[in-house]
Every structure is written in C-alpha cells, then in structure tokens.
Amino acid sequence: MTPLSPKAVSAPGKVFLAGGYLVLDRNYTALVFGLDARIHVCIEPIQTNSGVTLSEIIVRSPQFKEATWEYGYRLTEQDGGIGVTQLRASHDLPLNRNPFIQTSLTYALTYISSHVPHHLIQPSQISILASSSYYSNHGHPPSPTTPFHAYDVPLHHAHKTGLGSSAALVTSFTAALLSHYLPKSIFDLSSDSSLRILHNLAQASHCAAQGKVGSGFDIASAVYGSCLYRRFSPSILSSAPDPGTPQFATKLKVLVEDSEHVWDTEIQKSAIKMPAGLRLVMCDVDCGSETPGMVKQVLAWRKENMEEADEIWKALQRGNEELARELTRLATEDAGPGDKYAKLREIIKANRGLIRKMSVASKVPIEPPQQTALLDACSNIPGVIGGVVPGAGGYDAIVLLVEDKQSVHIELKKLTAGWKVDAASDDGVKIGRVGILGIREDMVGVRVQDPADYKEWIAA
Ligand SMILES: Nc1ncnc2c1ncn2[C@@H]1O[C@H](COP(=O)(O)OP(=O)(O)O)[C@@H](O)[C@H]1O
Numbered sequence: 001m002t003p004l005s006p007k008a009v010s011a012p013g014k015v016f017l018a019g020g021y022l023v024l025d026r027n028y029t030a031l032v033f034g035l036d037a038r039i040h041v042c043i044e045p046i047q048t049n050s051g052v053t054l055s056e057i058i059v060r061s062p063q064f065k066e067a068t069w070e071y072g073y074r075l076t077e078q079d080g081g082i083g084v085t086q087l088r089a090s091h092d093l094p095l096n097r098n099p100f101i102q103t104s105l106t107y108a109l110t111y112i113s114s115h116v117p118h119h120l121i122q123p124s125q126i127s128i129l130a131s132s133s134y135y136s137n138h139g140h141p142p143s144p145t146t147p148f149h150a151y152d153v154p155l156h157h158a159h160k161t162g163l164g165s166s167a168a169l170v171t172s173f174t175a176a177l178l179s180h181y182l183p184k185s186i187f188d189l190s191s192d193s194s195l196r197i198l199h200n201l202a203q204a205s206h207c208a209a210q211g212k213v214g215s216g217f218d219i220a221s222a223v224y225g226s227c228l229y230r231r232f233s234p235s236i237l238s239s240a241p242d243p244g245t246p247q248f249a250t251k252l253k254v255l256v257e258d259s260e261h262v263w264d265t266e267i268q269k270s271a272i273k274m275p276a277g278l279r280l281v282m283c284d285v286d287c288g289s290e291t292p293g294m295v296k297q298v299l300a301w302r303k304e305n306m307e308e309a310d311e312i313w314k315a316l317q318r319g320n321e322e323l324a325r326e327l328t329r330l331a332t333e334d335a336g337p338g339d340k341y342a343k344l345r346e347i348i349k350a351n352r353g354l355i356r357k358m359s360v361a362s363k364v365p366i367e368p369p370q371q372t373a374l375l376d377a378c379s380n381i382p383g384v385i386g387g388v389v390p391g392a393g394g395y396d397a398i399v400l401l402v403e404d405k406q407s408v409h410i411e412l413k414k415l416t417a418g419w420k421v422d423a424a425s426d427d428g429v430k431i432g433r434v435g436i437l438g439i440r441e442d443m444v445g446v447r448v449q450d451p452a453d454y455k456e457w458i459a460a
C-alpha cells in the first residue's frame with residue numbers, strides 16, 4: 001500500500017471585537033477578527049518496518065512536557081463510525097486526557113470512513129505547534145530557525161491568553177486529518193464546499209468536546225478568518241448524533257455535508273475590512289479574578305428584563321453594524337479632509353457606553369471600572385482610535401484599534417508598562433500588569449502549510 005503523503009494546516013486565533021452576547025441570538029451578528037497567532041498541525045504516516053500495521057494514531061504537542069496522546073481506532077458495529085480509545089503508555093501512568101483531540105479524532109475519522117474504506121485509514125503521527133502568543137508562560141525557541149517556543153511545563157500549566165486555542169486546534173487538526181486521508185476530489189481546502197464541510201464538522205466536534213453549544217464564532221473565524229458572523233440555529237447541534245450510537249457515521253455525513261439544508265450560519269467576509277494604516281493591538285491583563293458564568297448571568301438578566309435588554313441589544317447591533325461599515329468604508333474609499341478617524345472614534349465610544357449600560361443593568365463585569373480606566377487612558381494616546389473589552393468582557397484583556405505607527409506603539413508600551421490599579425475598586429478586584437501581545441489581525445482563515453517547516457519539532 002503506498003503511504004499517504006504528509007500534510008500540514010494552520011488556523012488562526014480570534015478576537016471578538018463586537019457583538020459578544022448578542023451573537024448567541026440569531027437576530028444579531030458579531031464582528032470577529034482572525035489573528036496572526038495560529039495553531040499548526042502536521043500529519044504524516046508512521047513508518048512501520050515489520051509489515052505489521054497497528055491501528056494507532058500518535059498525537060504530540062512537542063512544545064510542552066508530557067504532551068503525547070496515543071489512540072487506537074477501529075470500525076464499530078451498526079454504522080457507529082470509528083471508535084477511538086486512548087492507549088496507556090505504561091500501566092502505572094495515569095491517562096492524560098485531551099478531550100478536544102480525542103473528540104476531533106473520533107468525528108474526523110468517522111467522517112473519513114464514510115468516504116474511504118477503513119483499511120485505507122493508515123496509522124499516522126500528528127504534531128501540534130502553537131504560536132507563542134496563545135500562552136503567557138515564558139518559553140524560548142529551541143533554535144534560531146523556528147518561530148515556536150518550547151515550554152518547561154505540561155500543557156495543563158499553560159496560562160491561556162484567550163485567543164481561542166481549542167477552536168484553532170480543532171479546526172486545524174480536523175483539516176489536517178481530512179486533507180491527509182481523503183482524496184483531493186473529495187476534500188480540498190481551496191474549495192468553498194470543503195470549507196463548509198470543515199466548518200460544520202469542526203463546529204460539531206468542538207461543541208461535543210466542550211459539552212455545550214456556544215455561538216460557534218471561534219470555529220467560524222478559525223475556518224474563514226475575519227468576518228461578520230451570524231450563528232447557526234442551536235438545534236442543529238443540540239440534536240446531533242452521538243459517537244458510537246447506531247448510524248452515527250451516516251448521520252454525521254448528512255449533518256456535515258448538509259444534505260438536508262439545515263445549516264443557517266451566515267459568514268460575510270466582505271463586510272469587514274481593516275483600513276490600511278490601522279491595526280489591532282491586544283493586551284493581556286494580569287488579574288487574579290475569574291468570572292465564570294458571565295454568559296449565564298447575562299442571559300438570565302435578559303430573560304427577566306426583555307424590554308430593557310432588547311433596547312440595548314438593538315442599539316448595540318446598530319452600533320456594531322456601523323463599526324463594520326465605517327471600517328470597510330475607510331478601507332475602500334478615499335477619506336475626506338480633516339480627522340478621517342473621527343467617526344470611528346465616536347462609534348466605538350458610543351458602543352462602549354452601551355456595553356457599560358449592559359454591565360451595570362445585568363451586574364456582570366463586562367466592561368468593569370478597572371477596564372474603563374485602562375481603555376480611557378489608552379484611547380487618550382494620539383493615534384489610538386479606541387478600544388473595547390473583547391468577547392464576553394471581564395478583567396483579563398483589552399483590544400485596541402490604533403494607527404500602525406512606531407510612535408503609537410512606543411507610547412502604548414510606556415503607558416502599559418507603568419499601569420497598575422492598586423487600589424481595589426468597589427468590586428474588590430485588582431488588576432495588575434498589562435502586557436502587549438505581539439500579534440495583530442489577519443484576514444485569512446485556515447491555510448495549507450508546508451510539512452517540511454516542522455521537521456525540527458517532529459520526533460523521528
Ligand atoms: N498546543 C496545544 N496542544 C494540544 N492541545 C491544546 C493546545 N492548546 C490548547 N489545547 C487544548 O485546548 C484546551 C483549551 O481550550 P479552552 O479551555 O476552550 O481555551 P481557549 O479559550 O483557548 O479555547 C486545552 O485544555 C487543550 O485540550
């Protein structure tokens with residue numbers, strides 16, 4: 001049997017600029033930017049000398065300690081798809097689980113098995129490499145020729161910066177498997193229909209691994225890059241088939257290929273652009289406070305206060321659409337005389353006002369006072385157009401829209417380096433060090449990569 005050729009794929013992280021909470025409801029949309037922080041996945045056949053073929057797939061994250069996951073796979077009965085079992089490296093070691101990897105593997109292999117005979121799914125090894133901005137841990141590139149950092153800790157000690165690592169991982173991992181095992185006539189990342197298949201399959205895997213149906217904006221931006229996003233109806237995935245149950249393989253194929261035309265996701269790539277001369281800057285804010293359950297709390301408040309909430313939701317939706325329109329106008333038309341960014345500044349300011357209104361009314365720290373102070377200080381720097389607390393909000397990040405100039409970067413560095421809100425504010429939360437992440441927006445979604453680029457990371 002000729003071995004399949006190695007393949008590599010990467011997918012971007014995201015920053016949710018506008019539409020947090022609104023996007024959970026299909027009546028509203030979100031503005032999501034892809035980032036130049038990517039998760040790369042390289043897959044290659046395992047060379048077996050003995051002629052014995054074990055049905056085994058080995059996955060590694062070579063940047064981290066103890067980050068190897070080995071899986072056995074087999075075709076299950078009653079069209080239940082491919083069953084994937086984690087193998088123990090040694091009897092006395094506990095199983096180190098990675099539900100995002102195991103679930104994506106189960107879903108992708110099951111989908112692949114509905115197109116190619118099971119014996120063609122040959123063993124492989126898969127390597128995962130993530131841009132250093134996904135984690136705030138201190139790492140170092142092991143050689144001058146690699147952009148990736150090695151960390152001295154296991155993955156569960158990595159501090160996430162919130163760029164959507166699991167969505168970028170599930171997307172690039174799924175894309176790498178499909179590209180490796182399926183012929184190009186069935187799956188080809190340069191075709192729109194394959195992107196739709198990847199999107200639907202990655203959404204299904206990500207939801208199953210998370211154990212909940214979110215809005216799916218992070219998978220959408222990992223596949224398509226920066227876009228205006230309207231979610232799919234949640235019932236599409238809440239009624240999705242379960243792995244291992246009879247007919248899982250057939251039902252998953254129908255769902256992923258959308259034979260019944262149920263997917264109502266809307267992705268508008270052309271509706272958002274970044275004007276030349278502007279860029280996004282992301283800041284990571286150190287804070288001891290976790291804010292679990294924010295989504296639940298906001299939705300519960302909205303349910304109880306529908307009228308007031310709808311007023312804010314509608315005004316924010318108008319503001320978010322205006323923001324997308326103005327960014328696109330500046331990117332495509334000649335700006336008139338005067339301060340060409342004046343309107344953009346006003347729109348961001350007004351939207352922040354509405355977000356604070358939402359925060360105060362729901363008693364959820366979406367833009368808490370500590371972040372208001374930081375955003376206001378940054379916005380006063382010449383060349384900073386404005387900023388917001390991204391996504392669900394909270395204490396741990398801000399995103400700024402700035403003129404792409406050295407002077408702006410220098411002033412921002414000065415401000416953030418000296419920033420400390422020591423006095424605990426009313427809510428008792430102190431925020432500490434503010435760091436600028438070395439990343440910016442990237443319009444491109446999932447991308448084919450050259451497997452040769454990862455050679456030094458891949459164990460022989
Ligand atoms: N480099 C990596 N290698 C393997 N798995 C990873 C890697 N980075 C992230 N993950 C997986 O994604 C999970 C983090 O996902 P999640 O908690 O949803 O955070 P995020 O907001 O970054 O998506 C990790 O627990 C791990 O399972």
Ligand SMILES: C[C@@](O)(CCOP(=O)(O)OP(=O)(O)O)CC(=O)O
Pocket residue numbers: 016019020021022023024162163164214215216217218295390391392393
């Ligand atoms: C509230 C939300 O609309 C947006 C949350 O955006 P974040 O970027 O904060 O999300 P995480 O990556 O999961 O931390 C929930 C959703 O859309 O699912």
